[in-house]
Amino acid sequence: MTGSRILSLGHYQPSRVVTNDEIAQLVETSDEWIRDRVGIAARRIAGDETVADMAAAAADKALANSGLNAADIDLVVVATCTSIDRSPNVACRVADKLGIDAPGAYDVNTACSGFAYALGTVDHAVRAGASRNALVIGAEKLSDFTDWTDRSTCIIFGDGAGAAVVTAAGEDEPAGVGPVVWGSVPERGDAVRIQGWRPYVAQEGQTVFRWATTALAPLALQACERAGVDPSELAAFVPHQANSRIIDGIAKRLNIPQAIIAKDIVESGNTSAASIPLALSKLVERREVPAGAPVLLFGFGGGLTYAGQVVRCP
Numbered sequence: 353m354t355g356s357r358i359l360s361l362g363h364y365q366p367s368r369v370v371t372n373d374e375i376a377q378l379v380e381t382s383d384e385w386i387r388d389r390v391g392i393a394a395r396r397i398a399g400d401e402t403v404a405d406m407a408a409a410a411a412d413k414a415l416a417n418s419g420l421n422a423a424d425i426d427l428v429v430v431a432t433c434t435s436i437d438r439s440p441n442v443a444c445r446v447a448d449k450l451g452i453d454a455p456g457a458y459d460v461n462t463a464c465s466g467f468a469y470a471l472g473t474v475d476h477a478v479r480a481g482a483s484r485n486a487l488v489i490g491a492e493k494l495s496d497f498t499d500w501t502d503r504s505t506c507i508i509f510g511d512g513a514g515a516a517v518v519t520a521a522g523e524d525e526p527a528g529v530g531p532v533v534w535g536s537v538p539e540r541g542d543a544v545r546i547q548g549w550r551p552y553v554a555q556e557g558q559t560v561f562r563w564a565t566t567a568l569a570p571l572a573l574q575a576c577e578r579a580g581v582d583p584s585e586l587a588a589f590v591p592h593q594a595n596s597r598i599i600d601g602i603a604k605r606l607n608i609p610q611a612i613i614a615k616d617i618v619e620s621g622n623t624s625a626a627s628i629p630l631a632l633s634k635l636v637e638r639r640e641v642p643a644g645a646p647v648l649l650f651g652f653g654g655g656l657t658y659a660g661q662v663v664r665c666p
């Protein structure tokens with residue numbers, strides 16, 4: 353039962369930057385309100401790119417950074433809740449675009465916690481001997497599901513993708529992906545939803561806010577405990593980028609003043625399953641976290657699902 357580790361990361365964001373002032377031309381809101389209540393200054397919105405295009409672009413970069421090539425990949429897993437096509441799934445499309453031959457290929461939909469869930473399943477596949485080198489991707493085109501007349505949701509979301517190459521750790525190497533802590537609150541699952549035919553994102557914002565700021569810190573601490581990492585050792589905390597105040601609220605309860613707290617939300621908005629790999633990939637690209645240092649990932653969102661694990665920085 354060899355563990356797994358993240359070998360490399362990559363990300364992709366559409367070129368179009370949409371500022372708060374631009375959104376204030378669509379609905380009654382302001383740059384000041386959005387910065388103050390959510391912490392977002394801008395977000396990227398896709399043009400013609402599909403979820404699969406963005407996923408493949410991020411995965412291509414992660415693969416280029418890994419030293420492996422397409423022939424080495426035997427599993428592709430994509431976390432997304434915004435793919436329009438029911439089939440083929442996004443993972444198959446990514447494999448086709450990157451020329452990956454005959455991989456296991458499946459999508460995971462747990463909304464904003466998707467990347468941590470997908471990473472958990474890939475870690476299990478590696479441990480079970482079902483995969484040696486995998487691509488794990490979070491990719492979302494939330495703009496397709498945004499009601500641009502609803503100011504309670506259209507200010508929040510953005511589009512993008514982040515990807516990781518995950519490989520089997522060596523026999524004598526410590527696991528670089530810690531045990532996943534995952535779960536959900538199905539009885540309150542409707543608090544964030546994209547439901548029905550031709551749906552839009554809808555949410556009970558305050559319910560989500562209260563849940564996130566009260567219930568999640570102890571679960572994130574469980575992920576540290578299961579990895580055998582004391583929170584004081586964390587080099588960084590990369591939570592789902594839902595709201596700056598939620599991120600600060602959880603981080604405060606974790607009591608990790610030494611850790612970098614990812615705040616990609618400021619520039620990217622809430623990109624759901626893409627937000628964790630996007631933020632982590634940027635931290636690594638900027639060399640803000642040393643290789644091998646423990647980083648706590650924690651996703652949460654529609655369902656109300658959550659998942660997190662401690663990973664070693666590539």
Ligand SMILES: CC(C)(COP(=O)(O)OP(=O)(O)OC[C@H]1O[C@@H](n2cnc3c(N)ncnc32)[C@H](O)[C@@H]1OP(=O)(O)O)[C@@H](O)C(=O)NCCC(=O)NCCS
Nearest residue numbers: 380381382385464503504507557558560561594595652653
């Ligand atoms: C959505 C969210 C930003 C709203 O912030 P809030 O402080 O809870 O705001 P409220 O919904 O209580 O609304 C407060 C006031 O601001 C107004 N308001 C709501 N959206 C606004 C906007 N974009 N611009 C200006 N005013 C707005 C409301 O109408 C309300 O006005 P009222 O007091 O006159 O009725 C916040 O609840 C949140 O971030 N929740 C978590 C949601 C989330 O993370 N979802 C994704 C999960 S993955």
